[in-house]
Amino acid sequence: MVKKPTPDSTRRSEKSRRAIYDAALTLVGEVGYAKTTIEGIAARAGVGKQTIYRWWSSKADVLLEAFLDLGQQAAEQAAEQGAPPGAEYAIPDTGDLAADLKYVLRATVDELLDPKFEAPSRALAAEGVVNEQLGREFVTKLLEPQLQLYVQRLRSAQDAGQIRPDIDPRIALELFVSPLAQRWLQHTAPISYEYTDTLVDYALHGLAPR
Amino acid sequence: MVKKPTPDSTRRSEKSRRAIYDAALTLVGEVGYAKTTIEGIAARAGVGKQTIYRWWSSKADVLLEAFLDLGQQAAEQAAEQGAPPGAEYAIPDTGDLAADLKYVLRATVDELLDPKFEAPSRALAAEGVVNEQLGREFVTKLLEPQLQLYVQRLRSAQDAGQIRPDIDPRIALELFVSPLAQRWLQHTAPISYEYTDTLVDYALHGLAPR
Numbered sequence: 001m002v003k004k005p006t007p008d009s010t011r012r013s014e015k016s017r018r019a020i021y022d023a024a025l026t027l028v029g030e031v032g033y034a035k036t037t038i039e040g041i042a043a044r045a046g047v048g049k050q051t052i053y054r055w056w057s058s059k060a061d062v063l064l065e066a067f068l069d070l071g072q073q074a075a076e077q078a079a080e081q082g083a084p085p086g087a088e089y090a091i092p093d094t095g096d097l098a099a100d101l102k103y104v105l106r107a108t109v110d111e112l113l114d115p116k117f118e119a120p121s122r123a124l125a126a127e128g129v130v131n132e133q134l135g136r137e138f139v140t141k142l143l144e145p146q147l148q149l150y151v152q153r154l155r156s157a158q159d160a161g162q163i164r165p166d167i168d169p170r171i172a173l174e175l176f177v178s179p180l181a182q183r184w185l186q187h188t189a190p191i192s193y194e195y196t197d198t199l200v201d202y203a204l205h206g207l208a209p210r
Numbered sequence: 211m212v213k214k215p216t217p218d219s220t221r222r223s224e225k226s227r228r229a230i231y232d233a234a235l236t237l238v239g240e241v242g243y244a245k246t247t248i249e250g251i252a253a254r255a256g257v258g259k260q261t262i263y264r265w266w267s268s269k270a271d272v273l274l275e276a277f278l279d280l281g282q283q284a285a286e287q288a289a290e291q292g293a294p295p296g297a298e299y300a301i302p303d304t305g306d307l308a309a310d311l312k313y314v315l316r317a318t319v320d321e322l323l324d325p326k327f328e329a330p331s332r333a334l335a336a337e338g339v340v341n342e343q344l345g346r347e348f349v350t351k352l353l354e355p356q357l358q359l360y361v362q363r364l365r366s367a368q369d370a371g372q373i374r375p376d377i378d379p380r381i382a383l384e385l386f387v388s389p390l391a392q393r394w395l396q397h398t399a400p401i402s403y404e405y406t407d408t409l410v411d412y413a414l415h416g417l418a419p420r
Contacts, residue, residue, distance in 0.1 A: 032340065034244075126339035128396055130242065130332050135397040143398060154417075163417050170399075171408055172417050174389035179381070182388040185395060186338055187345040188353065189380075198381055206416025207364075207373050207382050 019045045020052060021066035028063060029119025033127035033134075038062070060134055063124060067142055070117070091153040097162050098200055100153060105176060105196035112184045112191060125185060147173060175203035229255045230262060231276035238273060239329025243337035243344075248272070270344055273334060277352055280327070301363040307372050308410055310363060315386060315406035322394045322401065335395060357383060385413035 023044035028036045038059055042049045056062045092100045111117055128135030147170070154169035163172070176199040183189050233255035238246045248269055252259045266272045302310045321327055338345030357380070364379035373382070386409040393401050 122340050125396065126336040129336035129339065132397055139396060139398050143396070147398075161419065164419050167412065167417050168408070171389075171405070172412060174392065175385045175409070175412060175417070178388040178392040179384035181396075182384065182391045186335065186349060186353070186391075187342055188349050188357075195381070198378070199385070202377065202382060202385060203413070204416055204418045206414055206418075206420075207377055207385070208414045208416075209371065209374050210416075210420055 016045075016047060016051065017055070018069070020047065020055075020062065021069050024059070024062045024066045025070075025116075025120040028123045032123050033059075033063075033131075036063075036123075060137065063120075064138065064141055067120075067124070067138075091149050093153060093156055095160070097153070097157045097160075098204055101150075101176060101200045102193075102197050104150075105180065105200065106193045108180060109191050109193060109196055112180075147177065150177065172203070176200050226255075226257060226261065227265070228279070230257065230265075230272065231279050234269070234272045234276045235280075235326075235330040238333045242333050243269075243273075243341075246273075246333075270347065273330075274348065274351055277330075277334070277348075301359050303363060303366055305370070307363070307367045307370075308414055311360075311386060311410045312403075312407050314360075315390065315410065316403045318390065319401050319403060319406055322390075357387065360387065382413070386410050 020041060024036070024041045027040055027044055031040075036059055038052050039049055041059065041062060042052050045052075052062065056065070091104050094100055112121075124134075124138060128138055150173035151169045154163055154167075154172055157163040158165055158167070158169070163169070176196065179199050180191060180196055183191050183195075230251060234246070234251045237250055237254055241250075246269055248262050249259055251269065251272060252262050255262075262272065266275070301314050304310055322331075334344075334348060338348055360383035361379045364373055364377075364382055367373040368375055368377070368379070373379070386406065389409050390401060390406055393399050393405075
Protein backbone atom coordinates (compact mmCIF):
# COMPACT_ATOMS: atom_id res chain seq x y z
CA MET A 1 0.00 0.00 0.00
CA VAL A 2 1.50 3.38 -1.04
CA LYS A 3 0.95 6.03 1.60
CA LYS A 4 0.90 9.77 1.11
CA PRO A 5 3.86 11.42 2.89
CA THR A 6 2.90 12.18 6.48
CA PRO A 7 3.83 15.59 7.96
CA ASP A 8 6.36 15.38 10.82
CA SER A 9 3.91 16.76 13.40
CA THR A 10 1.32 14.12 12.53
CA ARG A 11 3.92 11.38 12.69
CA ARG A 12 4.99 12.60 16.13
CA SER A 13 1.36 12.61 17.25
CA GLU A 14 0.83 9.08 16.00
CA LYS A 15 3.88 7.94 17.92
CA SER A 16 2.61 9.58 21.12
CA ARG A 17 -0.81 8.07 20.62
CA ARG A 18 0.57 4.56 20.25
CA ALA A 19 2.74 5.07 23.35
CA ILE A 20 -0.34 6.17 25.28
CA TYR A 21 -2.40 3.23 24.01
CA ASP A 22 0.37 0.79 24.98
CA ALA A 23 0.66 2.36 28.42
CA ALA A 24 -3.12 2.27 28.93
CA LEU A 25 -3.43 -1.40 27.91
CA THR A 26 -0.44 -2.50 29.98
CA LEU A 27 -1.59 -0.59 33.05
CA VAL A 28 -5.19 -1.77 33.00
CA GLY A 29 -3.96 -5.34 32.58
CA GLU A 30 -1.69 -4.95 35.59
CA VAL A 31 -3.83 -3.08 38.10
CA GLY A 32 -7.37 -3.44 36.77
CA TYR A 33 -9.79 -0.84 35.49
CA ALA A 34 -10.69 0.78 38.81
CA LYS A 35 -7.07 1.62 39.70
CA THR A 36 -6.08 2.81 36.23
CA THR A 37 -5.91 6.62 36.09
CA ILE A 38 -5.14 9.19 33.41
CA GLU A 39 -2.17 10.24 35.59
CA GLY A 40 -0.87 6.67 35.68
CA ILE A 41 -1.20 6.28 31.92
CA ALA A 42 0.60 9.60 31.34
CA ALA A 43 3.47 8.68 33.66
CA ARG A 44 3.85 5.27 32.02
CA ALA A 45 3.76 6.72 28.50
CA GLY A 46 6.24 9.47 29.45
CA VAL A 47 3.90 12.29 28.45
CA GLY A 48 2.20 15.08 30.36
CA LYS A 49 -1.33 14.55 31.68
CA GLN A 50 -2.47 17.47 29.50
CA THR A 51 -1.36 15.63 26.36
CA ILE A 52 -3.89 12.92 27.18
CA TYR A 53 -6.66 15.36 28.09
CA ARG A 54 -6.10 17.16 24.76
CA TRP A 55 -7.26 14.03 22.92
CA TRP A 56 -9.52 12.14 25.32
CA SER A 57 -12.01 13.09 28.01
CA SER A 58 -11.76 9.95 30.20
CA LYS A 59 -9.82 6.76 30.78
CA ALA A 60 -12.72 4.82 29.26
CA ASP A 61 -12.22 6.78 26.01
CA VAL A 62 -8.45 6.13 26.00
CA LEU A 63 -8.99 2.41 26.54
CA LEU A 64 -11.73 2.14 23.94
CA GLU A 65 -9.48 3.74 21.33
CA ALA A 66 -6.52 1.64 22.45
CA PHE A 67 -8.55 -1.49 21.70
CA LEU A 68 -9.74 -0.09 18.37
CA ASP A 69 -6.08 0.64 17.57
CA LEU A 70 -5.11 -2.97 18.33
CA GLY A 71 -7.48 -3.89 15.49
CA GLN A 72 -5.90 -1.19 13.31
CA GLN A 73 -2.43 -2.61 14.01
CA ALA A 74 -3.63 -6.06 12.99
CA ALA A 75 -4.96 -4.49 9.77
CA GLU A 76 -1.61 -2.84 9.03
CA GLN A 77 0.25 -6.10 9.63
CA ALA A 78 -2.15 -7.94 7.33
CA ALA A 79 -1.72 -5.27 4.64
CA GLU A 80 2.07 -5.63 4.86
CA GLN A 81 1.60 -9.33 4.29
CA GLY A 82 -0.41 -8.63 1.14
CA ALA A 83 -3.96 -9.02 2.40
CA PRO A 84 -6.55 -6.79 0.69
CA PRO A 85 -7.60 -3.72 2.73
CA GLY A 86 -10.34 -4.55 5.19
CA ALA A 87 -9.76 -8.31 4.87
CA GLU A 88 -9.12 -8.73 8.59
CA TYR A 89 -12.48 -7.19 9.41
CA ALA A 90 -14.61 -9.26 7.07
CA ILE A 91 -15.53 -12.90 7.51
CA PRO A 92 -14.43 -14.76 4.37
CA ASP A 93 -17.19 -15.81 1.99
CA THR A 94 -15.84 -18.79 0.05
CA GLY A 95 -19.31 -20.28 -0.32
CA ASP A 96 -18.48 -22.88 2.36
CA LEU A 97 -20.17 -21.42 5.43
CA ALA A 98 -18.87 -24.00 7.92
CA ALA A 99 -15.27 -23.53 6.75
CA ASP A 100 -15.55 -19.72 6.86
CA LEU A 101 -16.98 -19.70 10.39
CA LYS A 102 -14.36 -22.20 11.62
CA TYR A 103 -11.60 -20.05 10.11
CA VAL A 104 -12.72 -16.91 11.95
CA LEU A 105 -13.36 -18.69 15.24
CA ARG A 106 -9.88 -20.28 15.12
CA ALA A 107 -8.44 -16.76 14.70
CA THR A 108 -10.49 -15.67 17.72
CA VAL A 109 -9.08 -18.55 19.77
CA ASP A 110 -5.57 -17.34 18.86
CA GLU A 111 -6.48 -13.78 19.86
CA LEU A 112 -8.02 -14.82 23.18
CA LEU A 113 -4.87 -16.80 24.04
CA ASP A 114 -2.51 -13.95 23.01
CA PRO A 115 -0.86 -12.61 26.21
CA LYS A 116 -0.73 -9.07 24.77
CA PHE A 117 -4.49 -9.12 24.40
CA GLU A 118 -5.51 -11.20 27.40
CA ALA A 119 -4.79 -9.12 30.51
CA PRO A 120 -6.29 -5.81 29.31
CA SER A 121 -9.26 -7.59 27.72
CA ARG A 122 -10.02 -9.42 30.95
CA ALA A 123 -9.70 -6.21 32.99
CA LEU A 124 -12.19 -4.44 30.74
CA ALA A 125 -14.57 -7.39 30.51
CA ALA A 126 -14.59 -7.73 34.31
CA GLU A 127 -15.39 -4.03 34.74
CA GLY A 128 -18.16 -4.31 32.15
CA VAL A 129 -19.85 -7.07 34.19
CA VAL A 130 -20.37 -4.78 37.20
CA ASN A 131 -20.36 -1.37 35.46
CA GLU A 132 -23.32 -1.47 33.08
CA GLN A 133 -22.59 1.91 31.46
CA LEU A 134 -19.00 0.99 30.59
CA GLY A 135 -20.08 -2.49 29.54
CA ARG A 136 -22.68 -1.11 27.14
CA GLU A 137 -20.26 1.46 25.69
CA PHE A 138 -17.68 -1.22 24.90
CA VAL A 139 -20.30 -3.54 23.48
CA THR A 140 -21.67 -0.80 21.21
CA LYS A 141 -18.32 0.41 19.95
CA LEU A 142 -16.17 -2.71 20.05
CA LEU A 143 -18.03 -6.03 20.35
CA GLU A 144 -21.25 -5.43 18.41
CA PRO A 145 -19.47 -4.25 15.21
CA GLN A 146 -17.57 -7.57 15.25
CA LEU A 147 -20.79 -9.53 15.80
CA GLN A 148 -22.41 -7.68 12.90
CA LEU A 149 -19.79 -9.25 10.60
CA TYR A 150 -21.28 -12.64 11.51
CA VAL A 151 -24.76 -11.25 10.85
CA GLN A 152 -23.65 -10.23 7.34
CA ARG A 153 -22.05 -13.61 6.65
CA LEU A 154 -25.14 -15.48 7.89
CA ARG A 155 -27.41 -13.26 5.76
CA SER A 156 -25.31 -14.11 2.71
CA ALA A 157 -25.66 -17.79 3.65
CA GLN A 158 -29.43 -17.31 3.92
CA ASP A 159 -29.46 -15.83 0.40
CA ALA A 160 -27.53 -18.91 -0.75
CA GLY A 161 -30.06 -21.23 0.91
CA GLN A 162 -27.53 -22.53 3.46
CA ILE A 163 -29.32 -21.11 6.52
CA ARG A 164 -33.05 -21.44 7.08
CA PRO A 165 -34.88 -18.27 6.03
CA ASP A 166 -36.76 -17.94 9.36
CA ILE A 167 -33.54 -17.80 11.42
CA ASP A 168 -32.60 -14.48 13.08
CA PRO A 169 -28.86 -14.15 12.31
CA ARG A 170 -28.20 -11.92 15.34
CA ILE A 171 -29.35 -14.74 17.66
CA ALA A 172 -27.91 -17.54 15.50
CA LEU A 173 -24.32 -16.28 15.76
CA GLU A 174 -24.49 -16.61 19.54
CA LEU A 175 -24.69 -20.41 19.25
CA PHE A 176 -20.99 -20.54 18.34
CA VAL A 177 -19.66 -17.15 19.54
CA SER A 178 -21.07 -17.20 23.09
CA PRO A 179 -19.80 -20.65 24.16
CA LEU A 180 -16.27 -19.56 23.28
CA ALA A 181 -16.78 -16.26 25.09
CA GLN A 182 -18.12 -17.92 28.23
CA ARG A 183 -15.30 -20.49 28.41
CA TRP A 184 -12.79 -17.67 28.12
CA LEU A 185 -14.54 -15.24 30.47
CA GLN A 186 -15.45 -17.67 33.23
CA HIS A 187 -12.66 -20.24 32.89
CA THR A 188 -15.31 -22.95 32.61
CA ALA A 189 -13.26 -25.17 30.25
CA PRO A 190 -10.30 -24.99 27.84
CA ILE A 191 -10.64 -23.48 24.35
CA SER A 192 -9.14 -24.97 21.18
CA TYR A 193 -9.65 -25.18 17.41
CA GLU A 194 -11.28 -28.59 17.81
CA TYR A 195 -13.76 -27.09 20.26
CA THR A 196 -14.79 -24.17 18.02
CA ASP A 197 -15.01 -26.47 14.97
CA THR A 198 -17.42 -28.66 16.97
CA LEU A 199 -19.54 -25.65 17.94
CA VAL A 200 -19.97 -24.70 14.27
CA ASP A 201 -20.97 -28.25 13.30
CA TYR A 202 -23.46 -28.56 16.17
CA ALA A 203 -24.98 -25.13 15.45
CA LEU A 204 -25.40 -25.67 11.73
CA HIS A 205 -26.70 -29.23 11.85
CA GLY A 206 -28.49 -29.20 15.21
CA LEU A 207 -28.40 -31.57 18.15
CA ALA A 208 -31.48 -33.56 17.15
CA PRO A 209 -31.28 -36.36 14.56
CA ARG A 210 -32.05 -35.33 10.98
CA MET B 211 -41.61 -32.29 55.13
CA VAL B 212 -41.45 -33.32 58.80
CA LYS B 213 -38.24 -32.20 60.45
CA LYS B 214 -36.59 -33.68 63.53
CA PRO B 215 -36.56 -31.22 66.44
CA THR B 216 -33.45 -29.04 66.22
CA PRO B 217 -31.42 -28.36 69.39
CA ASP B 218 -31.41 -24.69 70.42
CA SER B 219 -27.65 -24.31 69.90
CA THR B 220 -27.87 -25.62 66.33
CA ARG B 221 -30.79 -23.35 65.62
CA ARG B 222 -28.79 -20.38 66.92
CA SER B 223 -25.86 -21.38 64.70
CA GLU B 224 -28.09 -21.66 61.65
CA LYS B 225 -29.44 -18.20 62.34
CA SER B 226 -25.93 -16.77 62.64
CA ARG B 227 -24.87 -18.51 59.45
CA ARG B 228 -27.77 -17.09 57.48
CA ALA B 229 -27.05 -13.61 58.90
CA ILE B 230 -23.42 -13.96 57.81
CA TYR B 231 -24.41 -15.21 54.35
CA ASP B 232 -26.82 -12.30 53.92
CA ALA B 233 -24.18 -9.83 55.05
CA ALA B 234 -21.56 -11.32 52.72
CA LEU B 235 -23.87 -11.27 49.68
CA THR B 236 -25.09 -7.74 50.36
CA LEU B 237 -21.60 -6.41 50.97
CA VAL B 238 -19.98 -7.97 47.91
CA GLY B 239 -22.85 -6.65 45.79
CA GLU B 240 -22.32 -3.16 47.17
CA VAL B 241 -18.54 -2.77 47.20
CA GLY B 242 -17.27 -5.57 44.97
CA TYR B 243 -15.17 -8.60 45.76
CA ALA B 244 -11.83 -6.82 46.24
CA LYS B 245 -13.14 -4.49 48.96
CA THR B 246 -15.17 -7.11 50.80
CA THR B 247 -13.39 -8.24 53.99
CA ILE B 248 -14.11 -10.74 56.77
CA GLU B 249 -14.16 -7.75 59.15
CA GLY B 250 -16.75 -5.98 57.01
CA ILE B 251 -18.94 -9.08 56.82
CA ALA B 252 -18.70 -9.57 60.60
CA ALA B 253 -19.62 -5.95 61.32
CA ARG B 254 -22.59 -6.10 58.94
CA ALA B 255 -23.83 -9.41 60.38
CA GLY B 256 -23.42 -8.16 63.96
CA VAL B 257 -21.08 -10.98 64.96
CA GLY B 258 -17.45 -11.11 66.03
CA LYS B 259 -14.74 -11.72 63.45
CA GLN B 260 -13.80 -14.91 65.32
CA THR B 261 -17.28 -16.33 64.76
CA ILE B 262 -16.61 -16.20 61.03
CA TYR B 263 -13.07 -17.59 61.30
CA ARG B 264 -14.45 -20.51 63.36
CA TRP B 265 -16.43 -21.69 60.31
CA TRP B 266 -14.56 -20.39 57.27
CA SER B 267 -10.95 -19.75 56.35
CA SER B 268 -11.45 -16.97 53.78
CA LYS B 269 -13.97 -14.58 52.27
CA ALA B 270 -14.04 -16.76 49.14
CA ASP B 271 -15.24 -19.67 51.30
CA VAL B 272 -17.95 -17.57 52.96
CA LEU B 273 -19.20 -16.34 49.61
CA LEU B 274 -19.14 -19.77 48.03
CA GLU B 275 -21.27 -21.18 50.84
CA ALA B 276 -23.54 -18.14 50.79
CA PHE B 277 -24.32 -18.89 47.13
CA LEU B 278 -24.81 -22.60 47.86
CA ASP B 279 -27.19 -21.55 50.65
CA LEU B 280 -29.22 -19.41 48.23
CA GLY B 281 -29.87 -22.66 46.37
CA GLN B 282 -30.76 -24.37 49.64
CA GLN B 283 -33.25 -21.61 50.47
CA ALA B 284 -34.87 -22.04 47.07
CA ALA B 285 -35.12 -25.78 47.84
CA GLU B 286 -36.79 -25.11 51.18
CA GLN B 287 -39.28 -22.73 49.60
CA ALA B 288 -40.07 -25.28 46.90
CA ALA B 289 -40.55 -28.01 49.55
CA GLU B 290 -42.96 -25.75 51.44
CA GLN B 291 -44.92 -25.37 48.24
CA GLY B 292 -45.15 -29.16 47.89
CA ALA B 293 -42.40 -29.87 45.37
CA PRO B 294 -40.63 -33.25 45.79
CA PRO B 295 -37.18 -33.03 47.47
CA GLY B 296 -34.44 -32.22 44.97
CA ALA B 297 -36.95 -31.11 42.32
CA GLU B 298 -35.40 -27.65 42.02
CA TYR B 299 -32.00 -29.19 41.23
CA ALA B 300 -33.07 -31.60 38.52
CA ILE B 301 -34.12 -30.68 35.02
CA PRO B 302 -37.59 -32.10 34.42
CA ASP B 303 -37.78 -35.14 32.15
CA THR B 304 -41.28 -35.15 30.69
CA GLY B 305 -40.10 -36.82 27.49
CA ASP B 306 -40.39 -33.48 25.64
CA LEU B 307 -36.77 -32.28 25.57
CA ALA B 308 -37.45 -28.86 24.06
CA ALA B 309 -40.17 -28.11 26.61
CA ASP B 310 -37.97 -29.25 29.52
CA LEU B 311 -35.00 -27.13 28.42
CA LYS B 312 -37.20 -24.09 27.84
CA TYR B 313 -38.73 -24.49 31.30
CA VAL B 314 -35.34 -24.49 33.04
CA LEU B 315 -33.92 -21.65 30.96
CA ARG B 316 -36.98 -19.51 31.71
CA ALA B 317 -36.34 -20.12 35.41
CA THR B 318 -32.72 -19.05 34.86
CA VAL B 319 -33.90 -15.84 33.19
CA ASP B 320 -36.00 -15.11 36.29
CA GLU B 321 -33.04 -15.80 38.55
CA LEU B 322 -30.66 -13.61 36.54
CA LEU B 323 -33.15 -10.73 36.70
CA ASP B 324 -33.78 -11.16 40.46
CA PRO B 325 -32.26 -8.11 42.23
CA LYS B 326 -31.36 -10.22 45.29
CA PHE B 327 -29.23 -12.44 43.09
CA GLU B 328 -27.91 -9.94 40.57
CA ALA B 329 -25.48 -7.66 42.42
CA PRO B 330 -23.52 -10.36 44.31
CA SER B 331 -23.49 -12.65 41.28
CA ARG B 332 -22.09 -9.91 39.09
CA ALA B 333 -19.44 -9.03 41.67
CA LEU B 334 -18.27 -12.64 41.84
CA ALA B 335 -18.43 -13.20 38.10
CA ALA B 336 -16.38 -10.04 37.50
CA GLU B 337 -13.72 -11.16 39.96
CA GLY B 338 -13.63 -14.61 38.36
CA VAL B 339 -12.81 -13.04 34.97
CA VAL B 340 -9.55 -11.53 36.25
CA ASN B 341 -8.82 -13.91 39.15
CA GLU B 342 -8.41 -17.33 37.57
CA GLN B 343 -8.07 -19.24 40.85
CA LEU B 344 -11.29 -17.84 42.28
CA GLY B 345 -13.01 -18.23 38.92
CA ARG B 346 -12.08 -21.91 38.73
CA GLU B 347 -13.13 -22.57 42.33
CA PHE B 348 -16.58 -21.10 41.74
CA VAL B 349 -16.96 -22.94 38.46
CA THR B 350 -16.04 -26.26 40.06
CA LYS B 351 -18.25 -25.90 43.10
CA LEU B 352 -21.14 -23.81 41.82
CA LEU B 353 -21.50 -23.57 38.03
CA GLU B 354 -20.29 -26.97 36.80
CA PRO B 355 -22.68 -28.99 39.04
CA GLN B 356 -25.55 -27.02 37.47
CA LEU B 357 -24.23 -27.66 33.96
CA GLN B 358 -23.96 -31.38 34.75
CA LEU B 359 -27.74 -31.44 35.19
CA TYR B 360 -28.01 -30.49 31.52
CA VAL B 361 -25.50 -33.22 30.67
CA GLN B 362 -27.74 -35.77 32.43
CA ARG B 363 -30.88 -34.52 30.69
CA LEU B 364 -29.17 -34.57 27.29
CA ARG B 365 -27.84 -38.10 27.91
CA SER B 366 -31.36 -39.23 28.73
CA ALA B 367 -32.50 -37.59 25.46
CA GLN B 368 -29.75 -39.46 23.62
CA ASP B 369 -31.03 -42.73 25.10
CA ALA B 370 -34.48 -41.78 23.83
CA GLY B 371 -33.12 -41.08 20.34
CA GLN B 372 -33.88 -37.34 20.55
CA ILE B 373 -30.24 -36.21 20.40
CA ARG B 374 -27.73 -37.58 17.90
CA PRO B 375 -25.55 -40.29 19.50
CA ASP B 376 -22.26 -38.65 18.38
CA ILE B 377 -23.02 -35.37 20.22
CA ASP B 378 -20.93 -34.49 23.30
CA PRO B 379 -23.57 -33.31 25.81
CA ARG B 380 -21.06 -31.15 27.73
CA ILE B 381 -20.44 -29.06 24.61
CA ALA B 382 -24.03 -29.27 23.35
CA LEU B 383 -25.49 -27.58 26.45
CA GLU B 384 -23.34 -24.52 25.77
CA LEU B 385 -25.34 -23.75 22.62
CA PHE B 386 -28.27 -22.56 24.75
CA VAL B 387 -26.66 -21.87 28.15
CA SER B 388 -23.72 -19.70 27.00
CA PRO B 389 -25.66 -17.21 24.86
CA LEU B 390 -27.84 -16.41 27.88
CA ALA B 391 -24.76 -16.16 30.11
CA GLN B 392 -22.94 -13.83 27.70
CA ARG B 393 -25.94 -11.51 27.27
CA TRP B 394 -26.24 -11.25 31.03
CA LEU B 395 -22.51 -10.95 31.78
CA GLN B 396 -21.58 -8.50 29.06
CA HIS B 397 -24.87 -6.59 28.64
CA THR B 398 -24.76 -7.41 24.94
CA ALA B 399 -28.55 -7.60 24.52
CA PRO B 400 -31.74 -8.09 26.59
CA ILE B 401 -32.78 -11.52 27.89
CA SER B 402 -36.33 -12.88 27.83
CA TYR B 403 -38.33 -16.12 27.70
CA GLU B 404 -38.83 -15.63 23.95
CA TYR B 405 -35.07 -15.38 23.51
CA THR B 406 -34.21 -18.56 25.45
CA ASP B 407 -37.05 -20.47 23.73
CA THR B 408 -35.49 -19.46 20.39
CA LEU B 409 -32.04 -20.65 21.50
CA VAL B 410 -33.42 -24.10 22.32
CA ASP B 411 -35.19 -24.38 18.95
CA TYR B 412 -32.10 -23.25 17.01
CA ALA B 413 -29.79 -25.60 18.94
CA LEU B 414 -32.00 -28.67 18.57
CA HIS B 415 -32.94 -28.21 14.93
CA GLY B 416 -29.83 -26.44 13.62
CA LEU B 417 -29.41 -23.33 11.52
CA ALA B 418 -29.06 -25.15 8.20
CA PRO B 419 -32.16 -26.30 6.29
CA ARG B 420 -33.24 -29.89 6.94
